Amino acid sequence: MSRYRIFVDGQEGTTGLRIHEMLARRSDVEVLLIDADKRKDSAERARLLNAADVAFLCLPDAAAKEAAALVTNPNTCLIDASTAHRTVAGWTFGLPELAAGQRAKLRESKRIANPGCHASAFILALRPLVDAGLVPAALPLSATSITGYSGGGKSMIAEYQAGGNAKLESPRPYGLTLAHKHIPEMLAHTGLTTKPVFMPIVGNFYKGLAVSVPLHFSQLAPGTDGAAIQRALAQRYEGERFVKVLPLGDAAALDGGFFDVQACNDSNRCEIAVFADAQQAIVIARLDNLGKGASGAAVQSMNVHLGLDEGLGL
Numbered sequence: 598m599s600r601y602r603i604f605v606d607g608q609e610g611t612t613g614l615r616i617h618e619m620l621a622r623r624s625d626v627e628v629l630l631i632d633a634d635k636r637k638d639s640a641e642r643a644r645l646l647n648a649a650d651v652a653f654l655c656l657p658d659a660a661a662k663e664a665a666a667l668v669t670n671p672n673t674c675l676i677d678a679s680t681a682h683r684t685v686a687g688w689t690f691g692l693p694e695l696a697a698g699q700r701a702k703l704r705e706s707k708r709i710a711n712p713g714c715h716a717s718a719f720i721l722a723l724r725p726l727v728d729a730g731l732v733p734a735a736l737p738l739s740a741t742s743i744t745g746y747s748g749g750g751k752s753m754i755a756e757y758q759a760g761g762n763a764k765l766e767s768p769r770p771y772g773l774t775l776a777h778k779h780i781p782e783m784l785a786h787t788g789l790t791t792k793p794v795f796m797p798i799v800g801n802f803y804k805g806l807a808v809s810v811p812l813h814f815s816q817l818a819p820g821t822d823g824a825a826i827q828r829a830l831a832q833r834y835e836g837e838r839f840v841k842v843l844p845l846g847d848a849a850a851l852d853g854g855f856f857d858v859q860a861c862n863d864s865n866r867c868e869i870a871v872f873a874d875a876q877q878a879i880v881i882a883r884l885d886n887l888g889k890g891a892s893g894a895a896v897q898s899m900n901v902h903l904g905l906d907e908g909l910g911l
């Protein structure tokens with residue numbers, strides 16, 4: 598049996614290494630490796646990109662754009678983990694659970710842009726509520742994301758792991774220009790038309806992420822309550838392998854009243870929880886920023902594209 602040829606451009610980086618770990622367990626793929634001293638050599642990267650059936654781009658945005666321009670082989674499918682192409686025409690958003698028909702698009706497309714980690718959680722939580730008409734598309738929302746430091750890639754990991762900086766011990770809000778790079782994809786792929794106020798917070802733990810969105814029923818479709826929100830989400834993701842909607846107010850999702858943002862670590866799962874009283878709800882989606890938030894999602898997209906079992910290697 599001939600094996601699929603896979604290249605990871607950025608194989609030494611955080612998401613690239615994780616993809617390698619996932620592919621190493623598989624016998625149906627051959628991973629094309631680049632010599633360490635040539636990993637930024639455009640000619641060598643071009644050779645391997647064009648030799649691959651699927652190439653993952655685990656690179657900063659500028660290098661991902663450069664890599665895309667190096668591909669001339671019409672058979673090569675690019676799966677870009679960076680922010681560069683997530684709202685660009687001609688690229689398919691790498692979230693199979695986005696909507697009916699998304700898997701068919703991923704199967705056909707040779708250009709797949711994988712979602713950002715915060716955006717994955719936000720979109721999975723909000724898209725069904727907008728589609729169901731419970732959340733009006735123009736509603737001004739706010740969202741907070743608590744994330745582990747591996748989301749910041751090699752440089753942030755080194756900063757945290759060096760130790761000795763007391764400022765890194767407490768959670769740090771950022772994105773305070775109100776222009777986080779995930780906001781365009783959050784709008785484009787939920788159907789929301791008003792930019793949400795989005796504030797991520799990075800904490801002193803390696804990985805795991807939870808996006809919280811507060812909702813006031815007075816601003817939603819008439820009659821909407823916590824049960825209706827949970828039901829819309831549960832119906833939308835019924836039968837999905839990697840998206841799990843928890844029961845309304847699920848005490849089991851809490852640890853003595855606290856929500857564990859690391860509960861989906863080392864999995865490709867996103868769990869969505871709804872907590873509500875008579876007037877308000879908080880929808881929280883948690884995932885592993887290097888799992889469903891990045892490398893796991895990229896491998897899932899590859900499996901869908903190649904027509905394989907979607908969970909292979911995950």
Ligand SMILES: NC(=O)C1=CN([C@@H]2O[C@H](COP(=O)(O)OP(=O)(O)OC[C@H]3O[C@@H](n4cnc5c(N)ncnc54)[C@H](OP(=O)(O)O)[C@@H]3O)[C@@H](O)[C@H]2O)C=CC1
Nearest residue numbers: 607609610611612637655656660678679747748750751891
């Ligand atoms: N970490 C996460 O949780 C997530 C990351 N992403 C995105 O995925 C992409 C990769 O992120 P991440 O793995 O965290 O980043 P890292 O910083 O950990 O790794 C990036 C890698 O790309 C290499 N690189 C940089 N420029 C070039 C170039 N011109 N040619 C070849 N290689 C190059 C770097 O080399 P060197 O080793 O020399 O620095 C590094 O190994 C980014 O766009 C990021 O935003 C997406 C979702 C989640």
Ligand SMILES: CC(=O)N[C@@H](CCC(=O)OP(=O)(O)O)C(=O)O
Nearest residue numbers: 678679680713714715748749799
């Ligand atoms: C902690 C941290 O810095 N996290 C990153 C998100 C990582 C991610 O999803 O990456 P891309 O959108 O770049 O692909 C951030 O908020 O910018």
